[in-house]
Amino acid sequence: MIAALFDALLEQHGPQGWWPAEDRLEIMVGAVLVQRTAWRNAALAIERLREGDALAAERLAELDTVQLEAMIKPAGFFRVKAARLTALGRFVIESGGIDALGQLPTGRLRRILLSLPGIGPETADAILGYAFDRPVFVVDAYARRLFERLESPGQLPPDVDLKAKCELAMRTAARLNELHALIVAHGQRYCAAVPDCVDCSLRLRCGYSAAAVRRSA
């Protein structure tokens, strides 16, 4: 079921090439900046940080709050996000760098990330998957909406169950990362344009339908 959905989405949209970034810290920074924000705007903020030579843990930690806020302004929520980036920089330094964090087991690293200000389940899983190559599925609004439409409408499993189900079915970090990217790409192109879309299929020419996915599963 999940694997068939993945194949259909990949066939329809092609590889998405997530996460676009130079290094792992940039992925973590991007994961914070993109919260409830169009990627275009988050990317503008990242470009400014790059021009300001601020894409380093030490720089994020020491930069003046007002300057940091000014740099990331295009990403919106710039005051809260600036505080989150400062905390993130300090955290990476205190942890002994990103390589040291990469030595931690996934479950423990996840709990640590969740303890940071402004990093919730979705941001933590995005960092685990894209920055640390862990086999994790990112449950977001697009995923919930898609699976609610594919399954019987009205009974969407809790996030933890949906997450575990996808991770069991896809297995590798590469496939889980691609699945999430494909779901977002799909949602942005089709579902967002048609809020009352029932099965993401016939009317929208998405390339698959609930019935088609069940058939091939």
Next chain:
DNA sequence: CACCAGGGTGGTT
């Protein structure tokens, strides 16, 4: 003009 975008937090019921 309203609405939304690759969420999270703190307060209220």
Next chain:
DNA sequence: AACCACCATGGT
């Protein structure tokens, strides 16, 4: 536990 307002810019 389920809601709610809030954070704020840039594109349709």
